[in-house]
Amino acid sequence: MDYERLLTKQAKEMRPSGIRKFFDLVAEMPECISLGVGEPDFQTPWDIRDAAINSLERGRTKYTANAGLKGLREEICRYVHRKYNIPAQMDEVFVTVGGSEAIDLAIRALVGPGDEVIICEPCYVSYEPITTLTGGVPVHITTREENDFRVQAEEIEAAITERTKMLVLAYPNNPTGAVLRHEDLEAIAEVVKKHDIIVLSDEIYAELVYNGRHESIASLPGMYERTITINGFSKAFSMTGWRLGYAVGPKPIMDVMIKIHQSCIMAAPTTSQYAGIVALRDCDDDVEHMRREYDIRRKYCVRKLNEMGLHTFEPFGAFYVFPDISSSGMSSDDFCAKLLERKHVAIVPGTAFGDCGEGFARISYAYSIDHLREAMKRIEEFLKELKEEKNS
Amino acid sequence: MNGIMLLHCLENDARRSVTDLADILGETEKEVQNTIRYLEDNKIIVGYHTVINWDRANNDHVDAIIEVSAKPERSSGYDKIAERIARFPEVSDMYLMSGKSEFFVSVSGRTMREVSDFVGQKLAPLEGVQATVTCFVLKKYKSNGVILEFEQEEDDRQLVTP
Numbered sequence: 001m002d003y004e005r006l007l008t009k010q011a012k013e014m015r016p017s018g019i020r021k022f023f024d025l026v027a028e029m030p031e032c033i034s035l036g037v038g039e040p041d042f043q044t045p046w047d048i049r050d051a052a053i054n055s056l057e058r059g060r061t062k063y064t065a066n067a068g069l070k071g072l073r074e075e076i077c078r079y080v081h082r083k084y085n086i087p088a089q090m091d092e093v094f095v096t097v098g099g100s101e102a103i104d105l106a107i108r109a110l111v112g113p114g115d116e117v118i119i120c121e122p123c124y125v126s127y128e129p130i131t132t133l134t135g136g137v138p139v140h141i142t143t144r145e146e147n148d149f150r151v152q153a154e155e156i157e158a159a160i161t162e163r164t165k166m167l168v169l170a171y172p173n174n175p176t177g178a179v180l181r182h183e184d185l186e187a188i189a190e191v192v193k194k195h196d197i198i199v200l201s202d203e204i205y206a207e208l209v210y211n212g213r214h215e216s217i218a219s220l221p222g223m224y225e226r227t228i229t230i231n232g233f234s235k236a237f238s239m240t241g242w243r244l245g246y247a248v249g250p251k252p253i254m255d256v257m258i259k260i261h262q263s264c265i266m267a268a269p270t271t272s273q274y275a276g277i278v279a280l281r282d283c284d285d286d287v288e289h290m291r292r293e294y295d296i297r298r299k300y301c302v303r304k305l306n307e308m309g310l311h312t313f314e315p316f317g318a319f320y321v322f323p324d325i326s327s328s329g330m331s332s333d334d335f336c337a338k339l340l341e342r343k344h345v346a347i348v349p350g351t352a353f354g355d356c357g358e359g360f361a362r363i364s365y366a367y368s369i370d371h372l373r374e375a376m377k378r379i380e381e382f383l384k385e386l387k388e389e390k391n392s
Numbered sequence: 393m394n395g396i397m398l399l400h401c402l403e404n405d406a407r408r409s410v411t412d413l414a415d416i417l418g419e420t421e422k423e424v425q426n427t428i429r430y431l432e433d434n435k436i437i438v439g440y441h442t443v444i445n446w447d448r449a450n451n452d453h454v455d456a457i458i459e460v461s462a463k464p465e466r467s468s469g470y471d472k473i474a475e476r477i478a479r480f481p482e483v484s485d486m487y488l489m490s491g492k493s494e495f496f497v498s499v500s501g502r503t504m505r506e507v508s509d510f511v512g513q514k515l516a517p518l519e520g521v522q523a524t525v526t527c528f529v530l531k532k533y534k535s536n537g538v539i540l541e542f543e544q545e546e547d548d549r550q551l552v553t554p
Contacts, residue, residue: 023552036552043545125554174554296397296416303418346551369401369416 014129018352025337032344033375038174040238040319041366042293045286048237048275055274062270066262068095068246069273075280076246084206084216086229088248094258095268095276099204099232099245104130105257106200106228106247107166111136115165120151121354122175122322124202127168137163142356145313145324149178153187160191166198169217172205175353175362176322177298177315179209180217189220198253199227204245205318207236207287210295214317218248225250228257233272235318236287237279242272294319297365297372305363308380319366322350326359328386336361342385343378393419393427399436402428406440445540447532452502455529458511459493461522470494473520482510493525504528 004012026032043049067073076093080086096102103126111117113135119127120141128138139159143149156167169188171180180188192199199217206214218227232245245268247257298321305312305323312323325335332349339345348364350357365372397417401408410428414421431437446453462473470488477497478486485498497515501507508526516524533541 017554019552019554023550026551030551032551034551037549038553039549041547041549292400296400299418300416348552352554373415 010133010135014132017125019125019348022336022346022348022352026340026346029340029344029346032340032346033371033378034346035363035365035367035372035375036346036348037364037366039240039366040235040290041368042238042290044237044239044242044275045279045283047282047286048239048279051278052242052271052275055271060270060274064095064267064270064273066094066267067258068268069270069277072273072277072280075277076248079280080216080229080231080248084203084214084229085219086216086248087219087224089251092251092254093246093248094254094261095273096232096245096247096261097265097268098234098243099202099230100126101261101265102228102230102232102245102247102257103127103200103202105260106230106249106253107131107136108134108260109253109256110198111165114163116161116163118156118159118164118167119354120169122149122173122350122357122360123168123170123353124174125353127170127200127202136165139164140354140356142354143173143176143178148313149173149176149315149322150180150184151188153184153191156188157191157195160195160197164195164197166200167192168200168202170202172203172209172214172315172317174205174318175320175348175350175357175360176313177318177320179211179214179315179317182215185215185217185220189217189223192226193222197226199223200230201227202230204230204232205235206231208291208294208319209317210291210298211316228253233276233279237283238290239272239275239279242269242275244268244272244276294365297367297369300369301363301365301372301376304376305379308376308383310379310383319364321363321365322360323363324359325350325361328383329390332358332361339379339382343382345375345378345382393417393423395427395431395436398424398427399431402437441536443536443538445532445535447540454501454504454507455532456499456501456507456511457527457529458497458499458515459525459527460495460497460515461492461524462494463520463522465520473518476518477515477521480510480514482507482514493523 072095073090073093077088080088107130111134115136116139117131117136118139120143131138141151141155141159143151201217216229218224218229228247228249230247233239301321302312302314310323312321315321328335332351336347336349348362350360401413410421410424414424464470465472482499483497484500487496489496499507511524511526
């Protein structure tokens with residue numbers, strides 16, 4: 001068969017995932033100490049698991065409504081209102097298979113051939129390929145360390161053209177851990193309103209903020225009508241494998257997203273949805289417990305990396321630190337490959353999150369403190385060896 | 393330094409050395425030592441215990457929870473009788489409860505006989521104790537937040553994920 005002829009041009013031209021490439025490398029060294037995951041190390045809180053078990057025992061095993069269980073959508077409305085001051089009505093939220101599906105739907109609903117989507121890099125890996133698949137054109141903004149990796153309103157304005165349809169904001173950010181300040185959001189909101197574009201705000205890490213509380217851009221005056229807020233259960237409630245997320249936004253957009261969702265997914269997993277109700281309603285304390293643990297580790301990693309000479313900016317969100325490894329004189333790929341080979345520690349090259357991630361690496365602190373201490377010890381040894389080799 | 397962070401670290405593992413704690417929290421050893429002393433002196437840290445699954449230690453060990461009905465006294469209420477009970481070394485935990493009985497008393501001994509002797513000869517005869525109900529522990533599933541009998545849950549994450 002000539003598969004090359006059969007596969008579509010767009011699919012073939014999708015950039016291979018940098019994460020995947022590194023995963024394959026790591027897979028050959030299963031005994032390594034990994035700091036490479038993008039998911040929490042905590043188990044899903046027991047109350048949530050219990051709710052899922054209970055739903056199965058009661059035979060809740062059928063499809064739900066396309067938009068999700070009514071009870072869950074009600075909880076989502078209450079939750080985004082009490083946490084992020086987003087004034088969503090029942091018909092302005094729906095349940096997806098993880099935040100990822102919501103990202104896909106939002107881009108497919110709004111971005112057509114030639115439409116430009118502004119993506120602030122480094123960032124999570126899926127915005128660009130989905131944009132490309134729809135025929136849209138990704139326009140990259142490089143966020144810089146001197147701005148704490150916060151995208152600036154001027155940078156957005158400079159990237160806007162007649163064809164700009166959407167701005168993707170992903171804060172707290174994976175991989176940098178950056179969070180936006182109130183004044184950043186205000187300035188961005190002004191630009192977005194002036195040029196009449198839509199914001200896709202991926203707030204999956206909203207519960208993991210260490211210097212106050214997360215603020216949603218949708219809560220700013222005049223922004224709800226032009227913002228699709230995406231959130232989910234994976235990071236906050238440590239529920240990655242449950243594949244449960246949601247989108248919140250203006251009804252006309254949600255209606256179209258649900259229409260696509262009906263065709264390709266039908267409905268999110270029923271068991272997960274029953275569990276999700278309990279997560280949003282009863283688990284604030286569990287989330288707070290996890291956040292506190294992450295915070296100890298976050299401070300530890302930032303301090304250690306800086307002490308050993310890898311300049312690391314202090315991130316206030318998510319569970320990643322993003323050290324500048326350029327002082328090693330190596331590229332991100334080489335640095336990570338060599339660290340893996342010599343010290344059996346897996347961290348992810350910054351380039352996996354956009355070309356501008358060159359010179360950086362992502363370290364996840366979703367690991368026990370003892371695991372982190374061992375890894376940091378090895379990274380320090382590695383840097384020492386590099387230095388000695390340079391000097392000899 | 394932040395005493396709460398220190399307490400969280402010790403709560404999970406009381407055996408962590410001062411050196412380790414200083415490293416984790418980014419403080420000097422002296423600072424950690426001083427804070428621990430402060431927490432101990434102020435009875436915020438009141439002890440360091442080992443969670444033991446005695447069932448696996450091949451050692452005779454019996455736990456019992458005893459409900460104790462007691463009469464309050466003028467002016468001191470339940471505190472005086474509580475103190476008399478709490479001072480017995482056989483008593484490991486004791487609470488004043490709402491509900492039918494006044495106290496819940498946890499008692500450990502080597503044998504059931506030893507525990508029943510304690511109840512019959514020391515606890516029940518106390519003035520102010522009106523009745524006791526002794527419930528022996530048959531099997532311990534969880535102790536101090538640690539699951540004893542069930543399989544540990546493993547970290548089954550992929551090594552690298554986005």
